[in-house]
Amino acid sequence: MQKDNNISDLQLAVMRVLWRRGEAAVAEVHGDLEPERGLAPTTIATILSRLERRGLVRHSSRGRQYLYAPVISEQEIRRSMVAALTSRLFNGDATALVSHLLESRDIAPGDLEKVRQLLSESHETETDHADS
Amino acid sequence: MQKDNNISDLQLAVMRVLWRRGEAAVAEVHGDLEPERGLAPTTIATILSRLERRGLVRHSSRGRQYLYAPVISEQEIRRSMVAALTSRLFNGDATALVSHLLESRDIAPGDLEKVRQLLSESHETETDHADS
DNA sequence: TATGTAGTATTACGTCTGTAGTTGAAACCG
DNA sequence: CGGTTTCAACTACAGACGTAATACTACATA
Numbered sequence: 001m002q003k004d005n006n007i008s009d010l011q012l013a014v015m016r017v018l019w020r021r022g023e024a025a026v027a028e029v030h031g032d033l034e035p036e037r038g039l040a041p042t043t044i045a046t047i048l049s050r051l052e053r054r055g056l057v058r059h060s061s062r063g064r065q066y067l068y069a070p071v072i073s074e075q076e077i078r079r080s081m082v083a084a085l086t087s088r089l090f091n092g093d094a095t096a097l098v099s100h101l102l103e104s105r106d107i108a109p110g111d112l113e114k115v116r117q118l119l120s121e122s123h124e125t126e127t128d129h130a131d132s
Numbered sequence: 133m134q135k136d137n138n139i140s141d142l143q144l145a146v147m148r149v150l151w152r153r154g155e156a157a158v159a160e161v162h163g164d165l166e167p168e169r170g171l172a173p174t175t176i177a178t179i180l181s182r183l184e185r186r187g188l189v190r191h192s193s194r195g196r197q198y199l200y201a202p203v204i205s206e207q208e209i210r211r212s213m214v215a216a217l218t219s220r221l222f223n224g225d226a227t228a229l230v231s232h233l234l235e236s237r238d239i240a241p242g243d244l245e246k247v248r249q250l251l252s253e254s255h256e257t258e259t260d261h262a263d264s
Numbered sequence: 265t266a267t268g269t270a271g272t273a274t275t276a277c278g279t280c281t282g283t284a285g286t287t288g289a290a291a292c293c294g
Numbered sequence: 295c296g297g298t299t300t301c302a303a304c305t306a307c308a309g310a311c312g313t314a315a316t317a318c319t320a321c322a323t324a
Binding site: 009012075077078079081082083085086088089090094095097098099100101102103104106107111112114115116118119121122 | 207210213251
């Protein structure tokens with residue numbers, strides 16, 4: 001059972017900047033998010049500190065500034081957050097989640113073909129079951 | 133854009149009791165959750181009040197007791213929570229979520245067949261596209 | 265009627281998050 | 295060298311949540 005990497009919307013937005021840039025100073029993160037979020041730079045700094053406290057990012061120094069870099073990948077965040085939701089809402093049954101997506105029409109009928117496509121691709125890798 | 137019905141784990145557990153029983157007094161909810169959670173009755177009462185404040189449950193009176201009943205269905209909660217996650221993690225693209233499930237092997241290879249099954253069922257309803 | 269009892273209402277406290285002001289130190293500029 | 299700018303660190307505060315103790319109220323019962 002891995003850590004609880006569930007993060008909030010804002011935190012996710014910040015992480016996304018780091019994932020995109022590799023590493024970034026507070027001012028850069030702020031610059032990227034300012035247009036859509038309009039937050040104070042100190043707010044961003046606070047978020048970054050908290051993320052660091054939680055071990056999701058780390059920092060190094062460049063002159064006076066801190067350069068923050070992600071410690072966890074977007075893949076991993078997705079995994080743990082999707083897993084958490086699946087576990088909580090569908091008792092851990094991912095197929096139930098898919099079923100829900102289909103029933104609730106979150107997946108538009110037009111996208112069914114796309115899903116079917118994914119399915120068959122996934123099928124290929126099934127043969128090399130490297131059951132890690 | 134509907135309300136933000138994102139609820140916590142405990143709140144969800146309480147809701148589940150209400151969904152199962154239709155309506156229930158604090159003591160009943162507590163009784164159901166006590167074994168696994170071991171919480172004080174007042175804690176359950178607090179949770180229920182807060183859920184009521186958020187409009188997710190309502191109550192009527194039976195003698196001295198309050199009978200709480202869900203105002204929102206499990207379907208709806210699932211919808212909004214899954215939608216929130218999809219929006220946040222996959223930019224609202226539900227097929228990307230499915231893709232993630234397949235890639236991350238959250239869906240075991242053995243379950244692929246089940247998913248394919250779901251797909252074809254869903255396909256049937258596709259013909260009566262009542263595009264609501 | 266006085267009292268126990270059951271059950272709701274109020275209050276409380278620590279933690280997390282969003283959001284930011286304030287402070288202090290270093291660096292740069294004139 | 296002294297003022298100004300730039301950062302990070304610290305402090306703050308409200309709202310949500312987990313968790314519950316305590317207070318209040320009304321019914322039942324001796």
